[in-house]
Amino acid sequence: MTTVAERKVIGKRATKVDALDRVTGKAVFGADFAMPGTLHGKVLRSPHPHAIIKKIDYSKALAVPGVKAVVTSADFPIAGAGTAGGELLINISDLRRLVVAEDKALFAGHPIAAVAATNPHIAEQALDLIQVDYEVLPPVENAIQGMQPQAPLLDSNRYTQSLGEKSSKPSNIATIHHLERGDVDKAFQECNVVIERRYETQMVHQGYIEPQACSALVDADGKITVWTTSQGSFNVKGQLVALLQLPQNMVKVVPLEIGGGFGGKIIVMLETLAVMLSKKSGRPVKMVMSREEVLKATGPGSPTYIKLKTGVKGDRLYAVEGEFIYDAGAFPGSPVGAGLNVALGPYKVENMRVKGYDVVTNKPRVQAYRAPGGTPAAYAMESQVDLMAEAMDMDPVEFRLRNGVQEGDLMANNQPFNRIGLKEVLERVKSHPSWNIPINGKYRGRGVASGFWTGAQLTSSAQVQVNADGTLSLMTGAVDLTGTRTTMQQICAEEFGVTPDKVHVSVGDTESVGYTDVSGGSRITYSMGTAVNRASQDAIAQMKQRAANQLKVNAEDIEFADGWFRVKGDPEKEVSFLELARTSRRGDGPIIGKGVVSKLAPAPEFAAHVVDVEVDPETGKVNVLNYTAFQDVGFAVNPTQVEGQMQGGASQGIGWALTEEYVWDKGILRNATLLDYRMPTALDLPMINTEIIEVPASDGPYGVRGVGEVPIVPPAGALANAVAKATGVRLYQLPMSPERVLKALRDKAKDKA
């Protein structure tokens, strides 16, 4: 391993290895893959948000020429125990009901049946011929309603889990999380400032460009192969194995190129149906979602209701009491637990009592969305922090610095932080022009917010083959969402001391490479980067042993540098990398380095964003003037991509804060197109400036931290704080859309009048 000063490849800007294939249209995404004889599958979805399914008759659909199979819930085995999903876990029995409704339709868009036909048009026509008798029920439209005792029940067998106890009556509240520390009631009495507010956020979608798509083939002996665009091939395999109750070696998942995931492509939806349609028809089956299906029936981010009471004693954030209600959609598993951690993570708080509610409603079941649960939680907490700083007439950055966590401080879950860079991030903000150059003009304001994300580690596997010409073929098990192939190429090149073009990187299928968890949780560069380092070092160690045999010394006497294996202290005795590579086939056999990582310490991510806005008092529109994202990235292997992650996360956070929301009408989604569901475009955003801070992580070979998620955490808080500064009005609901801002401005004017 090279020292920091000697690094030749990592830390340098590198072009994405997949760029050319993507821009020339050669990359094979989910919808591009096809096999001869492929059938096309389409899904019949419930028009009702809540209904009992009394009967399904698909005989007429099956009689349509070209229709080869129809599946319903009756075709699937009864689900066993366990959970699935790489980020937000879901019970297998719930997953089965999410994939295709059993006795009840639980959201408008819930799959009821699927048809495979010789072309997609026939399949769609056949859907119309499936007769479903529904008994329509009143829907649970939101979590607050769902928590009422008289609310309709989604599942009469669902009981609340709280502090290890099960409720006596069924409920739409699946779980209540508790965090408690110190004596909160006494602490509030000691505080000089106490602020209590309620916040509300809406359901939003990850907005990945590529709709879900997959193909499946069941062989004559029952072996299943699935080609899919997902965030984790092994994860897809695991879910299919659990749902279909198969031996693990009977399912192979081949990853295709992926056009964005952000947490929304972890749970199998189409895959399970495609497999069953292939099994019934004996043909390969391909399924591709429409954009409407993506918005209506995949997994958006949770809507939330957050109540926070915070107290300051002297200049210390001394007490926090909170209630976080997260809407999980049709099945439990919202990211409320992560939300609590994100809200409280950046602050030393001696006394806290926080409850989190995971509540089911008649909406699509939520999935992970970049730092799942973090954006609404930070929006609430960072708004509170500004309110407190304001009440104390203190600079908001200074308040954050004084109360910010450092190594050794406790996380909300009472685990101590290892090395972290929040202080360094905030110090950089404090001294940075984006924070210091005055902002002038009416209806203009500047806001700041911190952000925290623990980051995941999980399991990663990589292998590197040394080819006979000295080139390297690197394979990892991790789907490349964000450019991680390029990062892995850099790491491998660094370890072997070659230029990156000597390393070809590919993502293996589930039979070609070792078990690897989902690409998510900002974990790949950290965890897989360590695995690639280990795989490279393993191959080098094998080559050292061969060099030692050839030079008749011990392997520990060999050092590797600049393409040569030399005897330490006797550099005349040497054998080249290329020579060992060349003779590998017929000599001692192929050289394949293996790297596995399953245990790494957390490498927490901290960020702070500073934003300047101008609010149009006529329309309520918030214009983003300047935006700077500060982030401790540990070590930036490829600064260009790190900046891209910071910019992308900020952009998505801005959308969540200002324009994006699901619009509901009695449980029916009314804006299921990208025209009406309004994500920010390039025209809506300024250049997002980036400031990289590098405080090395405690573990792993290069000090790398994950970088992908934390940039979506601060934007809503920072924008709410900026809007408050610009207008004197604070918004307690997201998105801060023109109508909400205008209403707030008018309400304020009314109050004054």
Added chain:
Amino acid sequence: MTTVAERKVIGKRATKVDALDRVTGKAVFGADFAMPGTLHGKVLRSPHPHAIIKKIDYSKALAVPGVKAVVTSADFPIAGAGTAGGELLINISDLRRLVVAEDKALFAGHPIAAVAATNPHIAEQALDLIQVDYEVLPPVENAIQGMQPQAPLLDSNRYTQSLGEKSSKPSNIATIHHLERGDVDKAFQECNVVIERRYETQMVHQGYIEPQACSALVDADGKITVWTTSQGSFNVKGQLVALLQLPQNMVKVVPLEIGGGFGGKIIVMLETLAVMLSKKSGRPVKMVMSREEVLKATGPGSPTYIKLKTGVKGDRLYAVEGEFIYDAGAFPGSPVGAGLNVALGPYKVENMRVKGYDVVTNKPRVQAYRAPGGTPAAYAMESQVDLMAEAMDMDPVEFRLRNGVQEGDLMANNQPFNRIGLKEVLERVKSHPSWNIPINGKYRGRGVASGFWTGAQLTSSAQVQVNADGTLSLMTGAVDLTGTRTTMQQICAEEFGVTPDKVHVSVGDTESVGYTDVSGGSRITYSMGTAVNRASQDAIAQMKQRAANQLKVNAEDIEFADGWFRVKGDPEKEVSFLELARTSRRGDGPIIGKGVVSKLAPAPEFAAHVVDVEVDPETGKVNVLNYTAFQDVGFAVNPTQVEGQMQGGASQGIGWALTEEYVWDKGILRNATLLDYRMPTALDLPMINTEIIEVPASDGPYGVRGVGEVPIVPPAGALANAVAKATGVRLYQLPMSPERVLKALRDKAKDKA
């Protein structure tokens, strides 16, 4: 590893894992694979066996709507040095000229250009529009003609290599091999019996059912993926890398199911053209040969002319003098060297002087065909042996036993044999009813012949993943020609102590698994079987270490049996295989065992076949009445498949002996269909009886020997000996077709008259 007595899976009959997929049509062979947007490639072939290519004008072809690319030799880089091919080696520069003709067409069928179009019909039509100006030259029609000083030269830069010297003049004789031992001239003077004869055999084809087929895609960044039905993915990759002068990590080869190879699917033909067409067109390109192309322009087996003079002193085969002339077709590389070894291998001969000639002619360049070069050589030698036994009035089996080699005796190449089973095979014949029950009736006769094949070892790689549910996913780099996936499944199951259904086997592409040489040379069960054993043991060793950590002992104190890892001497301390498998992902990470084999001792194969025939004196047709194949297989992992190999090899040998031959008319093949090129059908053959003898090989974990090739070695000799016994007439030419036999009978009648 289990002891022989404890073996539960290997040594038992097992059903082929791929059987169901094959019989239901689900297996994806070369012609089944397709990608969206695929173009179809077709090849323009020379109508002349020998011609100078003066000019190629493909402008009209390129102008045809739907035609996307045309390639000729001019599109390929100048070839570098080196050789390629897993069995019969070929110079890279010759391979380049074989793939597509440069300045000369060297056989009728030689590729001149290739066209890719949106459908195969357009591509074929476009071929007609390519204008080629030929200067037609007289062809070299056979090796005897080619060796004449006045013969036309295929290549004026080709000189004869002999005893390390290069001839002064160019020649069609590429190489002269020499084997010399003792004092041959003196030895013959001491002999009581000396017999000298000439033998001739014709060009024959392997007759695999599936024609060559492949698809190729060149990505935007130049990365090449080839899907092909070949005997070795790494071999294809190596040839493409050499021909196209690319880094090894820029070529990925994905093996498809293969419908027979027998040595004929080792050299890239279509693949190179498909890659270049894809590169020029920017689209995937698929190419599939017709049967006519397969027969005319792939790689058949060498025609031969063999002269043998053998002498017996006492009852010892004392002296051999020989001249083996093998026709290589258009480029050097016939299996004449192997032929010498096969002929002389089974016999202790103190004095020998044998020359082998590798001669080029205007025919398709020959390729390996099951025990390459062995069948004609053994036909000649085994005929001589019977002639000698007859001259001495000795039983032919007895003569073979007395002169047969045993451990320590020298091969023709002067290397000593390790443990071999020729003696055991011949003893079994001697005591077997097929040899002892009298054969009665006019025109009926019984023949016997021995066969020998060294077998290859080369490099093999395998890996086995232990899944979390305890099932196993085994991947090898070896294309499955003969059922080796099933054999590998058995070996893996044996090592883990599970039933075979717990092991799923797949063949990896060149990036998923370690370098593995071609499937050929009877090497897979021996070499890859050892690799699978090692991979399994590697995984078990990793699990022992984990068990030891858990039980707080040393790994060497752990023993594995019956699904449990137990502390030796303290069996109460145990952890189950399943528990370790389950916790593998999040605990110590995935368990992947790796097995590599690159150095194994030879495991020579010996066989003897006994055949009863009846000759129809009216037509000359030879009917095979009974056939029994005896073979030392070392250890039969799957006896059903071993028998299948013995039967298949015998059947092909019978075809070679009795009916198969290329019929030439001035360098043009006149029987390029399977109606006219007559392979034996089920109606032509009796049940081939098999007698398995198990003399364990010296090396490898189970005593396994390769079994695939030696069964094709004895048939022609055994049949010639049987026909001689049945008719009193010996045939010195193959095939012993009705017309040749009838002529021989009539010539004999004339002689008598």
